[in-house]
Amino acid sequence: MQLASIAPSILTADFTKLGEQVVAAFDAGVDYIHIDVMDGHFVPNLTIGPLVVSALKPLAVSRKVLLDVHLMVERPETMLEAFADAGADFLTVHVETCPHLHRTVQQIHDLNCKAGVAINPATPLVFYEDILSDLDLVLIMSVNPGFGGQKFIYRSLSKIMRLRKMIDEIPGHQVILEVDGGIKADNAAEIAQAGAELLVIGSAIYNRQGTVRENIERIKAHLTR
Secondary structure, three states: OOOOEEEEEHHHOOHHHHHHHHHHHHHOOOOEEEEEEEEOOOOOOEOOOHHHHHHHHHHHHHHOOEEEEEEEOOOHHHOHHHHHHHOOOEEEEEHHHOOOHHHHHHHHHHOOOEEEEEEOOOOOHHHHOOOHHHOOEEEEEOOOOOOOOOOOOOOHHHHHHHHHHHHHOOOOOOOEEEEEOOOOHHHHHHHHHHOOOEEEEOOOOOOOOOOHHHHHHHHHHHHOO
């Protein structure tokens, strides 16, 4: 089994100690930080803007960590430039909010960012068929987006396996398969075995049951068993 990478999601971090908690994740050896952007329209929550990304960028550059920005917003094309300027390395939009998806992906690439496309739990994989070879990342939501701490939807495992097969059938093109939602130490290995390469994990890392480093190391231990 390929060892999946971990992308801590700051959605459940303590924002009064955000820099400290992000650096703790760096110290635990992560290569990505996942930043959830919500507009209160596409999903029932309101989170952060480009200023948080720009604040984290110098820390990320100093440790060679990538900022993975997930736009759970309506009309994401109006926000892409601001987040690219703030320092996003990956910009992921939702197929459900992009009527002209190919154009939006082109726009992301024109901003010198890696392009990702996410789908919600009830959205079928057919929406990837004509865009997959243009992407750098695909994101399977394994909970309904909007809030951290939800339970993993186990039907997502079949979707992950089918998408893994679709990606592997593209000759000469690498696409990262990312999964977000309900991932914890006790199910991370199963999700990775299904084909996920990048695991977005929030509440299982940022909690009061252990330090950030302890929680990440616990998840890594399960991934290597």
